[in-house]
Amino acid sequence: MRIxxxxxxxxxRKFLARFLSKYGECDITVxxxxxxxxxxVSFDIDKQYDLICxxxxxxxxxxxxxxxxxxxxxxQKGIPENKQVKVIMTSAINELEIVNHSFETGSEAxxxxxxxxxxxxxxxxxxxxxx
Numbered sequence: 444m445r446i447x448x449x450x451x452x453x454x455x456r457k458f459l460a461r462f463l464s465k466y467g468e469c470d471i472t473v474x475x476x477x478x479x480x481x482x483x484v485s486f487d488i489d490k491q492y493d494l495i496c497x498x499x500x501x502x503x504x505x506x507x508x509x510x511x512x513x514x515x516x517x518x519q520k521g522i523p524e525n526k527q528v529k530v531i532m533t534s535a536i537n538e539l540e541i542v543n544h545s546f547e548t549g550s551e552a553x554x555x556x557x558x559x560x561x562x563x564x565x566x567x568x569x570x571x572x573x574x
Contacts, residue, residue, distance in 0.1 A: 444493045444572060445485070446470070449478035449509065450533065451501045455556060459496055459533075462560055466573055467493070475504025479512050482528075486520065492528050494572055497550070499534040499541065506532060507548055514549040529570045533558065 444467030450456040451473050460469050470492075472478045478497065485491045495513070499506040510530055517527050531552040532545040542553045552566045567573045 444468070445490060447472065447478065447481055447485075447492045447495045449473075449475065449481075449495065449501065449506065450498045452498070455498070455533070455558075458558065462558070462563070463494075463496070466567070474502045475506065475509040477503075478509050479504070479516075482513055483516065486516075494567070494570075495528055495530045496554075497530055497532050499532055499536060499545070506534070507544065510545070510548050510550055529572060531563075531566065 446463050446467050446469045448456060448459045448463065448469055449472045450459060456471055460471060463469050470481055472481050482492065497506045497509055510532070513528065513530065530550045531554055532550045533554050533556060534541070535556045537555045545553050551570055554563055554566070564573065
């Protein structure tokens with residue numbers, strides 16, 4: 444599995460990378476623009492991501508705008524919904540309005556920080572990313 448972690452906080456980045464590396468190859472970006480660049484490069488090298496962990500509050504471009512851009516790129520490339528990258532939004536913010544907006548924008552799940560690894564693994568199972 445190929446995983447992109449888009450997270451500006453170093454501790455959260457390291458935690459997610461250490462936790463998710465047992466499931467696949469992890470690439471890390473520190474802001475929204477880097478996340479979009481990495482996503483686009485994955486098409487150029489024909490190694491698309493299976494999972495993107497996307498922090499909501501990031502510099503340059505916030506996670507919601509990144510998610511919207513990712514879904515627009517997939518639409519332009521003609522990728523059917525069932526083949527789109529799975530996106531799990533991560534945030535310290537646990538407000539219903541923001542959570543709902545992330546789902547409306549196209550995320551499959553929402554994880555609040557600090558990340559509960561058991562719940563995160565359950566979500567990954569439900570998304571058919573792990574067994």
